[in-house]
Amino acid sequence: MPIGNTQPSVRPALAGRTGGPAVDPAARRRPARRAGSGGGLRAERLAPYILVAPAVLIIVLLRLYPLLLGVNFSFTGDGTRNGTAVGIDNYRELLTDPLFRTALGNVGWLVLLLPVAVAIPGLLATFIYLRVPGHRVYRSVYFFPAVLSPVIVGAIFNLLLAFDGPVNAVLGAVGVPPTDWLGNPDIAMFVVVGVHVWATFGMSLVVFLAGFATLDSALLDAARVDGASLPQVIRHVIIPGLSRTIQFVFVTTMIGMLTSMFGLLYVMTSGGPEGSTYLPEYYIWIQQGQMNRPALASAASTVLFVIMLVVGLLQIQLLRRAGKES
Amino acid sequence: MSHLRRGRWLIALPMSLLALATIYPLLFTANVAMKTRRDYILDRFALTDALRWENISTAWTSVGMGRYFVNSLVVVTSSVILLLLLGSMAGFALSQLRFRGSSALFLGCLAGLFVPFQVIMVPLARIMADTALIDTYPGLILVYVAQFLPFTVFLMTSYYRGVPPEIIDAARIDGNSIYGVYRRIMLPLGTPALLSVGILNALFCWNDVLMSLVMMPSAEHRTLMVGVTSLRGQYSDDIPTFASGVLIAAIPVLVVYLFLQRQIADGVAAGSTKG
Numbered sequence: 072m073p074i075g076n077t078q079p080s081v082r083p084a085l086a087g088r089t090g091g092p093a094v095d096p097a098a099r100r101r102p103a104r105r106a107g108s109g110g111g112l113r114a115e116r117l118a119p120y121i122l123v124a125p126a127v128l129i130i131v132l133l134r135l136y137p138l139l140l141g142v143n144f145s146f147t148g149d150g151t152r153n154g155t156a157v158g159i160d161n162y163r164e165l166l167t168d169p170l171f172r173t174a175l176g177n178v179g180w181l182v183l184l185l186p187v188a189v190a191i192p193g194l195l196a197t198f199i200y201l202r203v204p205g206h207r208v209y210r211s212v213y214f215f216p217a218v219l220s221p222v223i224v225g226a227i228f229n230l231l232l233a234f235d236g237p238v239n240a241v242l243g244a245v246g247v248p249p250t251d252w253l254g255n256p257d258i259a260m261f262v263v264v265g266v267h268v269w270a271t272f273g274m275s276l277v278v279f280l281a282g283f284a285t286l287d288s289a290l291l292d293a294a295r296v297d298g299a300s301l302p303q304v305i306r307h308v309i310i311p312g313l314s315r316t317i318q319f320v321f322v323t324t325m326i327g328m329l330t331s332m333f334g335l336l337y338v339m340t341s342g343g344p345e346g347s348t349y350l351p352e353y354y355i356w357i358q359q360g361q362m363n364r365p366a367l368a369s370a371a372s373t374v375l376f377v378i379m380l381v382v383g384l385l386q387i388q389l390l391r392r393a394g395k396e397s
Numbered sequence: 398m399s400h401l402r403r404g405r406w407l408i409a410l411p412m413s414l415l416a417l418a419t420i421y422p423l424l425f426t427a428n429v430a431m432k433t434r435r436d437y438i439l440d441r442f443a444l445t446d447a448l449r450w451e452n453i454s455t456a457w458t459s460v461g462m463g464r465y466f467v468n469s470l471v472v473v474t475s476s477v478i479l480l481l482l483l484g485s486m487a488g489f490a491l492s493q494l495r496f497r498g499s500s501a502l503f504l505g506c507l508a509g510l511f512v513p514f515q516v517i518m519v520p521l522a523r524i525m526a527d528t529a530l531i532d533t534y535p536g537l538i539l540v541y542v543a544q545f546l547p548f549t550v551f552l553m554t555s556y557y558r559g560v561p562p563e564i565i566d567a568a569r570i571d572g573n574s575i576y577g578v579y580r581r582i583m584l585p586l587g588t589p590a591l592l593s594v595g596i597l598n599a600l601f602c603w604n605d606v607l608m609s610l611v612m613m614p615s616a617e618h619r620t621l622m623v624g625v626t627s628l629r630g631q632y633s634d635d636i637p638t639f640a641s642g643v644l645i646a647a648i649p650v651l652v653v654y655l656f657l658q659r660q661i662a663d664g665v666a667a668g669s670t671k672g
Binding site for chain 2: 277356
């Protein structure tokens, strides 16, 4: 917008502040500019909306509206019953589908493993904060896998975890018999989760370190002067001081496990062996893309969304409780 | 205090082993990518006897990684430019301008943060198919922009909140329109945040596989990460070519990481402390 246009638009506002009578003579003296300023004023009033509109439109049309559409869709049928209302049939089918039950069971495992996935970067960040020899190097080295795509990570670990691959070779050297890491339904899911943790703990580490930067170092010094041991320092100084950061990492790690393991599953196991590595997101993709069951997939999407809402609400609950305590 | 100090050296050992475990997988892959098939089968650990760049060029040309690479580059660049433009426009308005409904609009943008792609995959694919945008570059770009816009708007809004309103008032008195303030003041002032958010968005888009898989079904439109997944079936008996393909996909990220590590970490940290 040309600069000349904007001059009058500021004026009415200033004139308005000085009082009503002052506006009229000015307007009468320059009628053309007054008209122009009216248009400019309208344009100025609209400007914030014009700036926000593209972002809001995209988010509403391609994020919020599809959410409603999907929930609606989950109550209709697939195939020959396409488009007709079927009530909760899709949800009933989900509950009886062994693959979806495995997926939910695996979500349960993720919840159980969550404290470990949070504790590892938390401990490492503590050590880096306490200036373990070489702490600068660790920070950048540990963060590095976090920038790699799950697809690349998965492809690399396919090589490493092959039956005749390096991992088994190293373990063989210390007398551990070779394991079919990705072919054994009892352990495949844990292997994939382990790789996910390997690939993402650097993210949480950086978040923890940002939290440490806000920690009052005087408390830490005091604890040291009092001769506190490391576990005592962690329990009585670091955990209370970082409670918000810890909660944030809990939630982001859980959401990461629920929504960013698709690439690993797709490349490493394709849901196998025997469907043991299904997660809801993989199930949704299979039903939508491979089985041509979009309505069933929508029902699974809705279930995943509810799980994520529960995680989010629990977080708010925890934050409130922590707020009351302190 | 002294036992803490001694403990540090004890802790440094497992930490350096972990550091090794963090880097080794990629070094192993790079080494394998330089080997011949025979070498790999005979001994997968030994250092390669020569740098066989021809493996990389095979993956680039005959496997088609080059084509996928260009596809990714086009989609990622366009998405990031759009994200930064729309995100900074909205961030400026939501942080510095007073207008009716601004907090509702901000909350609307934030709500997008809680809707992962997996949850809206089916209806979104349908919308894209209905508007003939499925399997097109603009379609995938739009999906990426929609995916990462809530986060971008959120970060830009909180960054621009730190700009003193006096600067904007002064620019207005100097005769700038609101758009002029955006272009001449806010965009240059936002450079550090735009850089951080831009790099993060570029990484997210570059690394994505699910959205691309759903929105770009045809083989010639594949992005690089989908190309990597297709390597697995085709080259399962030619591991060096497979590893070369993986390396092609990893190298750009590696280079970005080496040079812009601080911005990436800052972006992640900003997202957490402002949340």
